[in-house]
Structure formats: structure tokens, C-alpha cells
Amino acid sequence: MNYLVIPDKFKGSLTAKEVIQSITNGLERADKSPSIDTVIASDGGDGFLDAVATNIVAEEVIVETLDPLGTKIFASYLFKEETKTAYVELAKASGLELLKEKDRCAKSTSTYGTGILIKNAIKKGATKIYVGLGGSATNDAGMGIAAALGYSFLDEDGIVLNPIGDNLSKVFKIERNATASILNRIQFFAVNDVDNPLFGPNGAAYVYAKQKGACTEDIAKLDNALEYFNSVIKHSLVVDNSLLPGAGAAGGTAYGLKTFFNAEFISGVNFLLELAQVSTIFKNKKIDYVITGEGKIDSQTSNGKLVKGIVDLSKQFNVPVVAVCGKLDANKAELQKMGLKNAIEIYDKKKSVDYSMRNAAKLVENIMYQFFKKKTSIMFKIKLM
Structure with a gap:
């Protein structure tokens, strides 16, 4: 499958580059032959x-x-x-x-x-x-x-x-x-x-x-x-x-x-996506999934944050978006408003927030592996039919 990876940083934990690396590691474990395009982006803030x-x-x-x-x-x-x-x-x-x-x-x-x-x-x-x-x-x-x-x-x-x-x-x-x-x-x-x-x-x-x-x-x-x-x-x-x-x-x-x-x-978001020519990537390659994310997804994410900008652009090309985050504090209605069907948090309620921040790189990798292992298995079965 073809993936486009454009996350924001996980503030206080991972830079955008480190998030990209963790997502990539997870995809390469889940998919035997992934095609991965990556973009360093920002909403104008840190990074x-x-x-x-x-x-x-x-x-x-x-x-x-x-x-x-x-x-x-x-x-x-x-x-x-x-x-x-x-x-x-x-x-x-x-x-x-x-x-x-x-x-x-x-x-x-x-x-x-x-x-x-x-x-x-x-x-x-x-x-x-x-x-x-x-x-x-x-x-x-x-x-x-x-x-x-x-x-x-x-x-x-x-x-x-x-x-x-x-x-x-x-x-x-x-x-x-x-x-x-x-x-x-x-x-x-x-x-x-x-x-x-x-x-x-x-x-x-x-x-x-x-x-x-x-x-x-x-x-x-x-x-x-x-x-x-x-x-x-x-x-x-x-x-x-x-x-x-x-x-x-x-x-x-x-x-x-x-x-x-x-x-x-x-x-x-628009300035940096244009600078990175993200629309050209969509036009030149059939992207199956866009993967984005940030440290915390909440009600403010829809107010111009990078994740919302990615979702809006992906809609134009009818590509589903998967968002990974450190903490998910948005309800189903808020996620629907953002246009997100899949938002996954790495935070485990049985463990401290500090644990999630210190181990964010591995947690992001593992959760991406688990999510896309199921997706690639389904795709493989469809191809066999």
C-alpha cells in the first residue's frame, strides 16, 4: 500500500522527524512492501x-x-x-x-x-x-x-x-x-x-x-x-x-x-503544505492512507491545527486519514467534525502520562504496527478472492 506520513511534533516528547520515523518503523513491520512518502510539516508553531x-x-x-x-x-x-x-x-x-x-x-x-x-x-x-x-x-x-x-x-x-x-x-x-x-x-x-x-x-x-x-x-x-x-x-x-x-x-x-x-x-498549514508540494504527491501517486498526528487531539484540533489541515486536503483526494496521538481528548462528534474516522492514542490509562512521553517512540511504532497489520491482512485477503 501507499502511505503519506505528515505528522506534527508530540510536544515535549518527539519531534516531527522522530514521529515520522516511529510511524515508518511500524508500517514496515506491518506491510511487507510499503511505499512511504513523508513530509515534515507544521502549523506555524514549533518546528x-x-x-x-x-x-x-x-x-x-x-x-x-x-x-x-x-x-x-x-x-x-x-x-x-x-x-x-x-x-x-x-x-x-x-x-x-x-x-x-x-x-x-x-x-x-x-x-x-x-x-x-x-x-x-x-x-x-x-x-x-x-x-x-x-x-x-x-x-x-x-x-x-x-x-x-x-x-x-x-x-x-x-x-x-x-x-x-x-x-x-x-x-x-x-x-x-x-x-x-x-x-x-x-x-x-x-x-x-x-x-x-x-x-x-x-x-x-x-x-x-x-x-x-x-x-x-x-x-x-x-x-x-x-x-x-x-x-x-x-x-x-x-x-x-x-x-x-x-x-x-x-x-x-x-x-x-x-x-x-x-x-x-x-x-x-496551507503555507507549508504548498511549500512541500503535497498536492502534487496526491496527484502523482495513488495514496491509500494518510497518517498524521500530534501530541494531543482535542476540541482545539479543529481550530486550524495541522491535523485538521491534513484532513481537509486529504478529503479533496478522497483519501482516508489515520491520526495517532499521545492523548485523545475528543469525543466522537468532535472527531467527526474534524473529518477523522480513525484517531488512536498511545496513552495507557493504567500507566502514567510520563511513561507515555518517555516511551512515545516505541509506543507510536507499536500502535501503527497493530493498526495496519489488520488493514494489510484484510487487503491481502481481498486480493486472493
Whole structure:
């Protein structure tokens, strides 16, 4: 049988490449002669650069920058000289995975380090910049990136504020450095696949800040701060992007990119599937199964995640999709809404989540073997009839 394998990472456990290897191992055990095409993909979050790097030839540029709490680190972006295009993954400098769990604090983190990467890319000659959003440790509405690129945020006393989430509610005036005019010649693209607004019950703080170390009280304060910050923006810049679908991505970074740099919002899934020419694979080869997956499949998976994008594309070619995940927290109706007929979790309720994460590679391989052993046996019998 012909298989197309396009999974996302299993966050905190396996990279997309490692998931692909485990699925491939399982298929090769179950099917004596499998034909397997694999694609490294991403929804614009963690793994964005890996997905881009597998599909285009670009230089990896390593830069000294800052992590979400302002500690010096080295991070990279990709630069394609021929097209003057840079690809920046926000999680590389401003990601949640850069911080120990005890250090995560959405009030104190900033996207400033990502701004340093973007600034370096502009100095290198980039005129197009794609920023992959997702996996952020921040809730600063992109204020950090803006500060790194020539904006200043002042309080009532005219003191320049540190661009962190906790200071959104203290912004009184916004200034732009004269040298920042070069930004008018740069095309920015915010690559993400969530549709959350900036603030409110479905906004950046209420939906995502908890996993970034915010308590219930913090979340309410951050949400109010985002709404206040938008009011300052409306007064100072006479724009309001707060309700744009996706504005709340990466703690409001998408909102900041749109507001300060007029970034275009594009779908991460569609962008990377097009880059990988996945439609061409479907057209040139009869695919029997598409296999995708991610660490957790739940009700949010249908909101623009990679799995949903794979399902939607596969429907166009009438190919069934099998999804493997670490944890399955979606009911039958939610799976049907996503278009998934088969979703398999590796989590065993008799064992700890930690066990599943530590042994994910082997568990994915085994569950793929078990599932497709039955499928290939049925196919073999049909051929004999």
C-alpha cells in the first residue's frame, strides 16, 4: 500500500522527524512492501523552521539574542539570499520550551528576542519576513518585537517601559524611532492557524496564558491589559486589529505584527503544505492512507491545527486519514467534525502520562504496527478472492 506520513511534533516528547520515523518503523513491520512518502510539516508553531528547511535551500543564521525572560541565548533563523526572504520561528527565542516550568510567567516574558532575530534579518537584506507563531511563552501583544524594531512604549511619566505582558496596562504613549522607516519596505507575514481574537473569553490570555504560568488572577489582569493596550493603540495609531481572527496567536504577537508592521495573516498549514508540494504527491501517486498526528487531539484540533489541515486536503483526494496521538481528548462528534474516522492514542490509562512521553517512540511504532497489520491482512485477503 501507499502511505503519506505528515505528522506534527508530540510536544515535549518527539519531534516531527522522530514521529515520522516511529510511524515508518511500524508500517514496515506491518506491510511487507510499503511505499512511504513523508513530509515534515507544521502549523506555524514549533518546528516551523524544520519544515521550511526540508523544502527550500536557505542559510541558517545564528544570532545572539534573548530568551523570553531576557537571558542571553543563541537562536537561528533561515535566510534565502536569492529571494531576500527570512523565515523566523518565534519559539526559537520566545518559546515556552526555553523555560523550566517553574520559571514560566506570562506577566514577565517578552518577544523582544524574536525582534532581535528579525532585526538581524533586515540588516542582512531581507525584504520578506515570515514569522512562524506558536509555542510562545509570552503575552505581550508583540510589544517586545516592536521595541526591538524601533518602537518605544512610555508610561505617564515618560519612562520607557520594559516590553513585557505586565506592562501592557502601563503604556501611555507610543513613539517610533525615525530609523524605523525602513520597516515600510518590508513585507511581514504572520504564519499561524488559530482564530482567537486579542482579548475576551476566547482571547490570548484566557485560552493560552495558563500554560504559560499564569494563575486565574493573572489571566484576568492580562486580558484587561490587552484590552487596555488596544485602546491606546486605537488612540495613538488609529487602528483596531483586536477582533481579527488570529490576532490572539502567540500571546497577541499576531496582533502586534499586524498593528506595527501591517503583517499579512497566512495559514501555516496551507503555507507549508504548498511549500512541500503535497498536492502534487496526491496527484502523482495513488495514496491509500494518510497518517498524521500530534501530541494531543482535542476540541482545539479543529481550530486550524495541522491535523485538521491534513484532513481537509486529504478529503479533496478522497483519501482516508489515520491520526495517532499521545492523548485523545475528543469525543466522537468532535472527531467527526474534524473529518477523522480513525484517531488512536498511545496513552495507557493504567500507566502514567510520563511513561507515555518517555516511551512515545516505541509506543507510536507499536500502535501503527497493530493498526495496519489488520488493514494489510484484510487487503491481502481481498486480493486472493
